[in-house]
Amino acid sequence: MTQTQNTTHGGPDALGVPAWDFSSNANACGPCPTALAAVQQADASLYPDPTYAALREAIAAFHAVDAGRIVLAGSASEFIGRVSAWTAREGGRRAWWPAQAYGDYAQAAQAWRLERTDDPAQADLAWLCEPASPLGGAEQQAHQVVGSALQVVLDRAYEPLRLRGVCSLDPVAQNHVWQLWTPNKALGLTGVRGAYAIAPEHALTEARALEQLAPSWPLGAHAVAMLDAWLSSAAQDWLTHSLPTLREWKRELCAMLEDLGWTVTPSDANFFCATPPHRLNAMALRSHGVKLRDATSLGLPGQFRLSAQAPEAQVALRRALIAQKERVA
Incomplete structure (x- = not known):
């Protein structure tokens, strides 16, 4: 399976349910x-x-x-x-x-x-x-x-x-x-x-x-x-109370990516697009249980869409990105 085939849509794929899924825009505080x-x-x-x-x-x-x-x-x-x-x-x-x-x-x-x-x-x-x-x-x-x-x-x-x-x-x-x-x-x-x-x-x-x-x-x-x-x-009260949490998770995620050299595009929602500092092997990340959404099919080649996720997911993403960078180096 090619990288494009595996990352053109968010959520589970032929490899199953990702342990750490940044590819779906669903409310990460859910389910309600x-x-x-x-x-x-x-x-x-x-x-x-x-x-x-x-x-x-x-x-x-x-x-x-x-x-x-x-x-x-x-x-x-x-x-x-x-x-x-x-x-x-x-x-x-x-x-x-x-x-x-x-x-x-x-x-x-x-x-x-x-x-x-x-x-x-x-x-x-x-x-x-x-x-x-x-x-x-x-x-x-x-x-x-x-x-x-x-x-x-x-x-x-x-x-x-x-x-x-x-x-x-x-x-x-x-x-x-x-x-x-x-x-x-x-x-x-x-x-x-x-x-x-x-x-x-x-x-x-x-x-x-x-x-x-x-x-x-x-x-x-x-x-x-x-x-x-x-x-x-x-349900509406639950949704309202979830937004501050998503806002903080998003802030932390953007800061982490920028610390690793990514260029982050501002957004108004619980997701955003970002460009890595070097070519990213999304399939290698997937082998670590981390899935990102390749934005090529959305008209943004070289960029990835990520949604706000809980701190433990962000730790897993950081480890996988660092591991890939070290292998490239």
Whole structure:
């Protein structure tokens, strides 16, 4: 297995679960006890309500929007594929996404033959993500995109894990775009798939059209349980209390890497990108139980994305990096 094959995605791989995983952007304080208990207690012997009426109303109340604006999805990736299919079905031909972005935007566009355009004003579908992956900052073209593209989706996967700053789009602008939420990262439960989108304020017809494109029961019992738990005050309190810990772990990690000669790019989220002082053998690190996310496939060759992790994980990373440097020397 090549280095690229092994590090193009975060989390477990063909070698199993990394002992010290910096490659996943999930909340390292997790899993959230409330959400984990809800998932473990979910009754998988029964179908969920096919209309998800109670869940839909609860999500709408949580975000203070009309329930008709809520579109449930099997995952963020499933929604990305579905909205791309809908755009193509409606006659859309072009899509725009940032130069550094989640790969599923481009993959879905290719699958539905949406041509990549460098001009958001020519886009029938445009993607934004804040905090952005992999750099963890604001999208510099956000206001231009919202003011010009036909349909805009704001991916908010990492908004709950924001450690500083605020979204560059104010609440008025947010009401004019699709908002895609995937709470499993914030809850530390990435193995449970489940997401939802909030349609723009005046897009109830479009929301119904996207609902009609969904398969039956896009959410299983465990996803419903996770999303229900996400809306609870207990889970939200746990998340709020986890952020100062993540902020300190991130500060310590950045300081450690800079001490070893890395160049660290500032970010607003619980993850960031950094460039090592010499060529890094990520597979050699993996043999030490340490996994980093190679950012080459994200448009940043030579850089790695790392998430804030507990002190013991940082000790393991430091040892592995020092050991590799000594072997090179």
